[in-house]
Amino acid sequence: MSLGFTPAVEIYGANAALLNERLLNWQHVDAAGIESDQLTLSIDLQGLEGLPDLGGKIGLRVGYLESGLVDKGEFVITRRTPTLFPLRLTLVATAAPFSAADQTGFKQRRSVSHGPTTLGALFRQLTSRHGFSPRVAPDLALIKIAHIDQSNETDMGFLTRLAYLHDAVAKPFNELYVLARRGQVKSLSGKILAPVMLSVTTNNHPGDNAFVSATLDETARAKYQGCKISWWDAAAGQERVEESGIAPFKTLRKRCQGADEARAAAEGEVRRMVRETLKVNIVCPGNPALGAEGLVVLDDTWPDFMRGRWSIDKVTTSGSRKDSYRCTIAATCLASAS
Incomplete structure (x- = not known):
């Protein structure tokens, strides 16, 4: 994807004209299933009467004027936080249907x-x-x-x-x-994400709009190759243990309710340990093609120990009227990263 150089953001839906006119800065969190996607907007309240309604549905489009905007989906406004000095309003909206009425009991325990x-x-x-x-x-x-x-x-x-x-x-x-x-x-979900190639410029330094920084987490290397978990056999009146993988084993502290649940938990933990051998955090210029569950490919401009394909766990994008559009990526290595 060829990117432009003039960042642009557009809010659509409820109170769209007001939000676009008074938008100071924004942040969008696209997470890989562990948490709901979230949109946070900071709005100038100077001279404004009234506030946008809770429960209103808004959407986000972001990108560059030269290459066009990408729709990041719709969100429901769940929180409003006005501040007096400076006179601003922070709106928080989530992709999950957390409405105040909660007619279906989505938030009910x-x-x-x-x-x-x-x-x-x-x-x-x-x-x-x-x-x-x-x-x-x-x-x-x-x-x-x-x-x-x-x-x-x-x-x-x-x-x-x-x-x-x-x-x-x-x-x-x-x-x-x-x-x-x-x-x-x-x-x-019908949204196909193509891998995004990421390069480091030859003159990579802070202050440049194309600046890229990254931190490699080697403490995530797997210490175990197998997993053990216990379950209670009510018929026999004793605790039993399920194993998956090979030694050395990681022992999960929770006790499962049956053999099937224990076997699934052990196998899932082994898959997770194999996958999460290495993690990286990257800060780079904004790219609307980046998304959780997608892939980022670090090319030959990166150090050899970082090159390869990485599975994106979370993307936090942000921008303001003063600062450029930036992305922070949290990703887990795939087999091609070493």
């Missing part, structure tokens, strides 16, 4: 038992009652669940825990709710 069922059926049941259209990856849909308890958890919190148990991601995208492996979420 529940304690209920589920099963026997499948992961796909349970996911569809819980998301459909909140008005979502569920999308489940085929390799996850038929996983059997003999019994699992939802213990004082919201449906969203419970679904996130279920996804984590199987090394997957559960995430809302406007009217859709997607359950998939990492890297598949955008495909199931």
Whole structure:
């Protein structure tokens, strides 16, 4: 994607004219399923009567005048924070349907038992009652669940825990709710993200609009190659242990409710340990093509130990009337990074 050099941002939806006219700065967080996407706007309140309504739906388009703007989706305003000095308003909007009325009980905590069922059926049941259209990856849909308890958890919190148990991601995208492996979420939601190539300029220095910085986290290297987790065998009246992978084993402290749950948790943890061998944090010029669940490719202009393909966990983009448009990327290495 060829980028321009004049950053541009546009808010659409509720109070769009007012927000665009008075926008001071903005931040968009695109996360890989662990948290809801979030948009934060800072608005000049000088001379303004009244405030934008809670529950209003707004959208974000961002990019460059020369290359065009990219739609980053819609958000619901969930928090308004006015300040007196300076006279400003901070609006926080989330991609998940956190409305004040909460007619479907999306924020309600529940304690209920589920099963026997499948992961796909349970996911569809819980998301459909909140008005979502569920999308489940085929390799996850038929996983059997003999019994699992939802213990004082919201449906969203419970679904996130279920996804984590199987090394997957559960995430809302406007009217859709997607359950998939990492890297598949955008495909199931209909948004295909092409890999983004990132280069370092020959004159890379702070203050330059093209400046790129990065921090490599080598403390994330896997110490274990296997996992052990216990479960209670009520019929035999004793604790049993499930193993996945090979020694050295990581022992998970939680106790599962059955052999199937324990086996899934152990296998999911091994997949996670293999994947999360190395992490990188990158600060670079804004690029609307970057998104959580996508790939960033560090080319030959990078040091050899950073080159290769990285899976994006989180992208935080921000901009203001004074500063240039920037991205902060948190990513996990794939096999080609060394």
